[in-house]
Amino acid sequence: MQDFHANNSNTDQLREIHQLAVSLNNMLELQRETLARRGVLLPREIFHGLAHLSNSVKFLVKNSAEQDQELERLYALVDVSKVINSSLDLTTVLNEVMDTIISLTGAERGFLMLSNLQGVLEFRVARNMARGTLEEEEFKISSTIAYRVAEQGEPVLTTNAQEDPRFFSQHSVAIYNLRSILCVPLKVKGLVTGLIYADNRIRSGAFTQRDLHILTAFANQAAVAIENARLFHDLQRSNFELAQAYDVTLEGWARALELRDQETEGHTRRVTELTVRLAREMGYEGEELNHIRRGALLHDIGKMGIPDRILLKPDKLTPEEQELMKKHPVYAYEMLYPIEKLRPALDIPHRHHEKWDGSGYPGGLREKEIPLAARIFAIVDVWDALRSDRPYRASWPSEKVRAHLLSQSGTHFDPRVVSAFLEMDLGELG
Template sequence: MRKASIHRMLVARLLLVFVLLSAVVCAFDYYYELEKVDEHVLRLALEESSHFREDEVRYVRDGDLRRLEAGAREHLMTSAFMIIEFYDANRKPLVEVTKPEAASIEEQFNRLAHQDLLGDAPRYRKLEHQGRLYLRVAAPLAVDGSVAGYFEGIYAVGEAEFARIREQMAFSLLKVVAVVFVTTLALYPVILALNRRVLDYAGVLLEANIGALESLGNAVAKRDSDTSEHNYRVTLQAIALAERLGLDRPTLQELVKGAFLHDVGKIAISDAILLKPGRLTEEEFAVMRTHVAHGVDILSDYQWLKEAVHVVEFHHEKFDGSGYVRGLKGRDIPETARIFCIVDVFDALTSRRPYKEPFSCETALAILREGSGTHFDPDCLEAFLAIAPELHEAQRTMDERTLRTLLRARVRALFG
């Protein structure tokens, strides 16, 4: 994986962590700040009401409703309360005084679920309406340690005070986001260093796997009286054809593994058959066909090479169903095998073998055309015919070392 890709991946993941962590922490902080706001506003309301509650408590105790109402109206005009109510010890309404604009606010409170606020301790309900904050607050009126009655009122928080509260909450949330951002930023170099170590180990493992792939493929080629150049050429040609067809990266990786190990099962074929210079008998050819099953068995225990199985198992199938081992036809043959079948035959035709001279590129392509729709997938073949002359010309003069270097570069780009 390239450094730029690592950075992009880490930035994306850390950004996601930042967003999620900010949302969670801000939710807790918002809840905490709301609790503080409630306590602050309740304290303001109780402090303001305490002055007239002390004056009116004796009128409640004595049942002097005329003075109680007069005192309540006086305090209503000079305080932030919009409604003031007094109840006796049995919670029977005694006096209620309101400001004209209080009706709509009381209606909004009444729409909320009903809750009896009268009790032994101060209680409240909160309402935010049209950019203002209101509290319906209730408190007991005590005389000599006993409850003589109750006070209840609707308190309007001043606009300036409400604005200050909102600014304080916004500032608190901003601080939380800033702290989370700095923390996330501080994690970046740590995670980057850890990822680099993992990638270093992955790079070593990849090199080991590629080395095993190359060594195993070359061992088969040497035993089959062939050269490693065949494996290099067909793999490079398969990559070029797959890219021409627009195959994705995972499929290209599968194709590379399969191309290099397409005949790995020939390790299990005896020399008498594998190296026979003449034509094989039917019995010998039946044995030769078993190299496919042997190849599948060999790869089945190696997790990294399992993806090569499609090419190994199906590259002898033919488009019309006349191939082996399963007699698959058309699109039932895996695409990687249909691709490799073409380049394998092409390289065999254009290469020198102990039993034949190489065909020219033109002759080889003519032979491939004859097999379109019978031996080969017509679409894959058409794509290969467009690039084959250039590929053949480029590789014709390349020695094994050059081919190996070129293929290793392509493989690292695909798997890195």
């Protein structure tokens, strides 16, 4: 892009042409005297023409230099617009936009405001304007201008506020020696969504009319980039809230179940947390861990299908009642399978009563036929049950539970998972 651009500049050539025209003029002037001495007069048109040519070219040199700058600014604008669109992170975009304004204009200070949901302008980014400043008298000028720009939707530029009649009424412009002020609205589909303000107290003429045009173009780009980032941000938040709501709802479901089951208070929460920890130790991560967490939360959801008279029976269950009770993993499968999002979380509710040696239920699966998530959960479930007081027995001490798990390694439990579990630091739970 840069090479392309450099090849294209006419300015140096125009300078040379100007030099040439000047020297041609000098040469002719010289000749005029010589010729005059010999009684010959060259037509006036030739001298006028050369002088005019020389002046025109001189003017073009300036114009061409400005056009070069204009091209350069446009290339910069194209690059900048790519940069500000390269992120959908709102904070990143706002900072990129603010820094670009400062560097494009050479401004001393600046700020960016956006309309909030209620349509009220709010400060979002500032450069070299301390929070203190934002409350000072001096700042009132900036904010007056900012609000006017937002209201009228038109940019304001002054190259020397000291001499700009629009600012005569504001004594503070003089007091605070503000010289160059620039403020452009951010517009999306014709609506003002915010504004960018920049000023310079030292130099007058820091901003030119060309700056205003480039900055208006930039503000248009920036407004769109900011709007996109905002939309993306809102959608992300809604996504996050929805995901959270989903999990809170599952937890509520689990809690309701726990109440009916008269399971030890907090059993579900504890086994869920511990299962996730153990799964993480064994290499699970990301969304996989989420499935495990949901599966653990819902591990006994199938008990919704077991009548109270069996579920809540204080005495030992009859063989028929036991058979009914053993249906809860199948009920869980039937209940959760239609919910696509929960399908990857099914292993635990469906398979947490399978045993390593194939003696479990409902499938009599053995060893690695049993999904790893279910093998992990089975150990945590038994561990928590034995560590808790139950109506028919007191909780076992930690060492006795550890010994029990070890003794069941290779029969009830996957030996590898038992090892991983026993190596974990259970902290106060242990």
